[in-house]
Amino acid sequence: MNPAVGVVALVVVSLATAAIGFYGLRISRTTGDFYVASRTVRPWWNASAIGGEYLSAASFLGVAGLILLSGTDALWFPVGYTAGYLMLLLFVAAPLRRSGAYTIPDFTEARLDSRAVRRVTSVVVVVVGWLYIVPQLHGAALTIRITTGLPAWVGSVAVVVVVCLTVVAGGMRSITFVQAFQFWLKLTALAVPVLFIVFTLAGDGSAAVAPAVVNPTGLAPAGPYQNISLLVALLFGTLGLPHVLVRFYTNPDGHSARRTTLIVLGLLSVFYLFPTAYGLVGRMFAPELARSGQADAVVLLLPGQLIGGTAGDLLSALVVAGAFAAFLSTTSGLVVSLAGVISQDVLGGSVRGFRLAAVVSAVVPLGFAVMTDSLALAGSVGLVFAFTASTVCPVLLLGIWWRGLTDAGAIAGMVTGGVLCGGAMVWGTVLGASGTPFWLAQPAAWTVPAAFAVMVLVSRGTKHRIPRTMSRVMTRLHTPERPLVTER
Template structure:
């Protein structure tokens, strides 16, 4: 336990809440909000979008995957950024001009169909939850690492904090808070990178040579590893290990020799071994590191992109496809675009977002590489997501290490706080409008539900990589909303039936892959690659089905298509843009940054009070 880190986490929580309260203090009336909305500049808006988008998967997950998989993991940050490029190219300005607030809104505006709207609602909730589970898992890992409470306890604690923030309302309203979160995250990743990199340069030169060799990483000093979940280890060169507690390693292939006199010391021969949960192993200094079976054991293969089977290339392409095309379908991403006053500013905001994300993503790479040298024990326990958190104390002794560790812990906390409250907010907002409209108490109920379920799932689904589960959410978004958005914006021939079939086929196939993957477990080869990264099949298929069925039902193209196209594509200054919310509920105007339903509820509450 690191008291500095605990202080950092508390500081972030207090700072965020304080800023939210302070920021929403001045803006009470409708005109205040409208004025604020026009004054929010492109830069601040972009910082807010980036602040909400940079999740635990970015802050912790990328470095963790780098530690494990090596250079292939660099495609995650590239994809997370390029997703916004495609958003800029095909979606940002027209979507803003359509006046749609959420994806179900867009489906309704464009296709004038209640059924597509309902389906889109279901999918938004599903994607939101798929994305929320890994965020909460990361929260569990972070708090367990920082404070020493149990993993499940950490998840419950964070769920409570997020829920409090969402229910008290201030959290998501203020663009300022999210923009602040971007600053926190950038600071919390950049400072440790600079400090630790200079520590690394000052260290022995032998570190820097080690990566070229076709050998496994080596423990610098004697290291004790606590194993939380069952793992399967691959041993490349024999190693002596002392079992301090728990059942210890068991042979899967290759011999294990128990050495009686030394008491609990086990000889691990090359091959596969399994270690069950709650074991504590001590490795002597200089011994090679056994790695969990899905990690890259060989430093040279880790460093260079040539090695690996052909299905790994498929995985890479599938990952590229899902992250490039999936970003536009994430529920909390689109809501933010509504804060821009015009389509043109939406486009410019996205451009700034590209810069901000690119800047941030330069840093996790360095931490991922350093963790291969300094915290190889995470390769034994499989908890690679904790790399960013443990690296500072592993590299720096005493209080400097703890201080830098506090900074990364605070950044990680900011990462899952902003993303998960944004997700809970948009998911419960969508659920509220379409499922239980009405009183504010219903919104509370919905928010509670949309937080508890993912929290429960996160407690059960321990041990999956954050970035990988996030990858499934991206695959889902890419296979469902990418065809709907892109065809809806650029193709007049889209029909409601076509859109429905595309959503059903794309969403259904990804769900099938998730369930099959869960039942069959982790494995190797083509099957597991397809199930883990299904996007390369599901996205083209969903796209083709949408086009084909739309062509077959060409007579049922919505009548107002021409009008919607006119509204989405003509320049803002000609004045065709009309906010849907302005037409239908004047109340929604008063807080553009909240989900409509919420202000709706608030509006009703206010009206009720007035009547009294």
């Protein structure tokens, strides 16, 4: 690929993102605008924005790379990512919107009438957000290194600078416009090149003569435990992602939240067809990418490798633009959600505090990203989903649907899940990919049930701590449509 192509694509996407973000500044005036866009975002806009922030580096680059490496085993990722939203629709979307909260800690404090629960939830949400931002920055670093030849850190720094500018400028309302635009850019950037590749290969007869590579890396297929554990992580992890959940606070009401989720399911189903196609085409026509350790770059390299010439450069530029849109949109959603938590719990909940918290939320993971090497993108994000499923998800599900939850149970469950899953992640990093037992590499199958079990058992042992406001809160969660938390 011509290095200038990558540079131009990066500059164009960054300028477009900044321009849309500054447009949002013109209509972002109140605290509600910055935190939840004053709860006025309509379903199609919100669904597009959710698609923009949810379809991260793992979705844009990592899914295709895993399919190139593992074949059908990797299909659990798009299935899990999409099915997790079905669980959101069924169990979380409308009640969470009715809570009237700005953040997940707002919800847990109001539900359990406990400042201690709020503090623990805040710490967990910040950890989840930072863990999720790091793979986005690794993806940006990979893209810059592969497509331009510039130092990898340039990609990470570019994402953080653009995100900080747009989030600080207009908060949630500004980011809503940015992420909606970036979703459709990502979809176009994947669909157009892969369709062009498929039609070209079919037209010149290449598909008939190229050998199909069944297993280009010789990796053993995943066993039942790994597949089940991965699916548990993706299904339950989606329910606890802070940047996704905060989006439901921006809907006008619970009905809009449900409709938004239905639209997202449709958008995700269409989107994941294309990374899957890239992975399959790569297995047939570019298996050397798997053997050379460039699996995560298959989406970036296929247009230039299979098409070539000016057309290949133009298609590559479109893919690079979509990749950066993925990094920017997911990172900006995470920064908005983290800024809301940090500013309310530490900086007084003002607009100025939100802006300062946004910078902190982006700079800290940048330091970790620069100091660490990129893992397989989808695999590293899968571990973040496992951590989220073991911490935030249990307190949300039980808080919404079980009257017996207590503050002591919520804290015990979150700490248990966090320690078990976090310990597995750290130990797996120490041992390395080749030396990590399968039950540590995919811990969700035992850490998620452990977190739920501890939360229930401790709550049953502390029934006297069920808050007196429980009945009133539960009624409001399940009966449209009065706010639970006083809006600031």
